[in-house]
Amino acid sequence: MALILTFLGKGGVGRTTIAIAAAKRFANQGKRVLLAIQEAGPAPGLMLGMALEPDPKELAPHLQVVQFHGTTLLERSWEELKKLEAQYLRTPFFKEVFGQELGILPGMDSALVLNAVREYDASGNYDVIVLDGAGDQSTLRMLGMPEIAGWYIRRFRQVFADSDLGKTLSPFIQPIASAVLNVSWSDDPFNQPVTRQATDILEQGRQAIADPSRVIAYLVATEEEGAIATAHYLWGAAQQVGLTVGGVIANQTSDTSAFNARFAPLPVSGVANQPANDWQSLIDALPNFDLASQVPPPIAINVAERKVSLFLPGFDKKQVKLTQYGPEITIEAGDQRRNIFLPPELSGKPVAGARFQDSFLIISF
Structure with missing residues (x-):
């Protein structure tokens, strides 16, 4: 299992630059690192000096980089869905629909990215995954998906079981479902192989988000008041999804006095302006990410x-x-x-x- 590190903050404060530097630092320590970039535009590739692809590509020793493409992720996830359908249904009905035809609905890309991160984590190929996401509420909602989705399953499972509809249908679910599916089916539609598999994945995700040794976020802000206020708000919002915030990176300043009282008890690290392409100076200025678990738990x-x-x-x-x-x-x-x-x-x-x-x-x- 990998450590998943991400950064939160207002747009334009240098989150992507910090993420690249963090990935380089971990790689310099000999750890196997994946820098996962959610932004689909050309800017990250220009910063890295290479064309980015939807599959991991080596950037340096121990360091690979991938740029998520929603359409590619959707095609791959759709193929997995069709495999599950073929496994459990006697007459699959999605088999004639192809992932290359599908468009991405609002919010779907976040779920696809989260699932891709889960798969890269489960692969065992990486010690650290640095996720350069949107860094705002959408990132927090994405990381909070396992807990929220798990709640929906728990809540509606009980609501259905207690409802007149659930009590009426229960005697008929098992024989009807067994006639359609390739597996035996109990009278609980929420306790079936495919549903249990999804529930297990959600529970693993929820536990990972709640464990600061598995998933951690850092706030990034400049001295501009709007950037500080946004970081402060995201700090509180992160607690609501169970995400531990390990510290604050005061970017483009060595004076952290404007941050210390505002973000106590979080440790604050100042990162002064660095010359262009001077990655080593920036790497040396980053905080010790191993100390992140010492902050108050959500x-x-x-x-x-x-x-x-x-x-x-x-x-x-x-x-x-x-x-x-x-x-x-x-x-x-x-x-x-x-x-x-x-x-x-x-x-x-x-x-x-x-x-x-x-x-x-x-x-x-």
Whole structure:
């Protein structure tokens, strides 16, 4: 399994430059690195001095680079879907539809990129994957997909089972499905081989995002107030998807005084302006990414004290909304909503109280 490193910040603050430098640093340490670029335009290739392709291409010893092309990813994913269909259905109906015909719907490209990163991670070919994504809310929504999609499956599975429709159809699901599919089918449509496979992948993704030794983000900002404010907002929003932010890179400045108090307790690293193509100076100025796990975790659950603590920097209590439906609780902060899957000891218990203290939302049961 690889370490997945990405960068968040306003456009134009130098995230791509920082990502390239980080990839080069890891490669210089002898680690097998994949620099994965989400932007489909020509700018990253010009910075790297090479034509980028939708398959990994060697940039330097231990360092490969890939540029994601949505159409290529869609064609490959569609072929995998058709293989699954052929495996489970007696009469596949997607076989006459070809990936080369399909257009990319809004939001589909993020899911395709996330799946591609998962596959590169699972390949075992890399120790580090540096993801140069959009670096904004779309990146956070992409990384939050495993948890949100898992919630949809859990929630609608129970809703269907408890509904009159579910109770009416349950006796007929097994014989009808067995007549159509190549496998035996239980009376739970959400507990079948293909569904379990998808659920397992989502759970692995959720656990990876929540583990700072597996997925970590750094904020990138310049001294411009809009860049600092955007980074601060993304810091809080990242907590809502369970993503650990390991620190701040103050780009194009060696004076970090404008950042230190604003982003405490995150470590801040100043990166002064570097001469063009002086990659080594930039590499030397980067923070020690191995220390990222020492920052406060996005969420901490204390079963003994019956408390859940969420770290929500950048928000105050007026901007945070807490609701509870059934066994889970929902936290809304800014433009992000998170459904927290509680351990069995707390699941289904009513919230007894909540307070906002030192950027932490502390919920008692």
